[in-house]
Amino acid sequence: MLQEKSSKNALKPGSVVALIPARYAATRFPGKLMQQLGDKTVILHTHDNTVATGLFDEVIVATDSDIIYKEITGNGGKAVMSRKTHESGSDRIAEAVAELDIDIVVNVQGDEPFVQKEPLEKLLNVFKGKEGESVQVASLMQELKDQKLIEDPNYVKVAVDLNMNAIFFSRSVIPYPRDKQAAMTYYEHIGVYAFRKQALISFTNWPMTPLEQAERIECLRYLEHGVPLKMIVTEYMGVEIDTPEDLIKASQLL
Structure with missing residues (x-):
């Protein structure tokens, strides 16, 4: 059962909310969100920079950790405690x-930690207007040019159709360049999503799908159920903290 220990703020119907899933026991770098980055922890940088975009009616950290919960609420933010048994951030x-x-x-x-306003604003804009009414899920991607990264299975690639809807996500090289002369753009999927609430609730009610299980990429569950993902190109070049080396790189960026 989800518990909220901080004060409740009434949200107006139709509100836009940012949720930051924050698990303490990361596999490759346990406790990474509580690592110090300059004068703040990683998770506090993420929270504060999300708030600073001014795009959201509410910013909430959802965590399984008392340590992370206290870090956010102790610095004036809003957090909720969730069960520890979730398969994914979604x-x-x-x-x-x-x-x-x-x-x-x-x-x-x-x-x-280096959340920026521009890519999040682009993400939210696809839900607006007549065309936006049909969008259920959207996500970000950036162009990959380094061949080593294109071939790296830790970089999830996405292929899109002519309307910028995702066709497939994979840790493999997609599309495969059999024709070496063909002009091809490779995109890395950035795991920042925007959902209509009902699409997200539906996702969690579906069991893990075969392609999702094979690739260990959760958004494949949407594609396997026929839900399109609108992809937005960004030049976002932040640093995802997955390893101690990433933390060093982030410190240098800071």
Whole structure:
């Protein structure tokens, strides 16, 4: 059962909320969100920079950790405690928004301390206007030019159609360049999503799908259920903190 220990703020129907899933026991770098980065922890940088965009009616950290919870609420932010058994960040934020009367929720990764306004604004804009009414899920991608990164399975690639909807996500090289003369752009999927609330709730009610299980890429569950993902190109070049080396790189960037 989700518990909220901080004060509740009433949200207007149709509100846009940012949720930051924050798991303490990361596999490759346990406790990474509580590592010091300059004068703040990684998770506090992520929270404060998300708030600073001014795009959201509410910014909430959803965590399984008392340590992270206290870090956010002790610095004036809003956090909720969730169950520890979630398969993904999407499952964690779905629990957090289940009872909220909101329209759109943005999943901001807790290990992305250099959150910027422009890519998040682009993400939210695709839900606006007549065309935006049909958008259920949207996400960010950036161009990959380094061949070593294109071939790296830790970099999730995405292929899109002519309308910038995702066709497939993979850790393999997609598309495969059999024709070496063909002009091809490779995109890396950035794990920042925006969902209509009902699409997110539906996602968590579906079991893991075969392609998702094979690739270990959760957004494939949407494609396997026929839900399009609108992709937005960004020049976002932040640092995702997955390893101690990433933390050093982030410190240098800071």
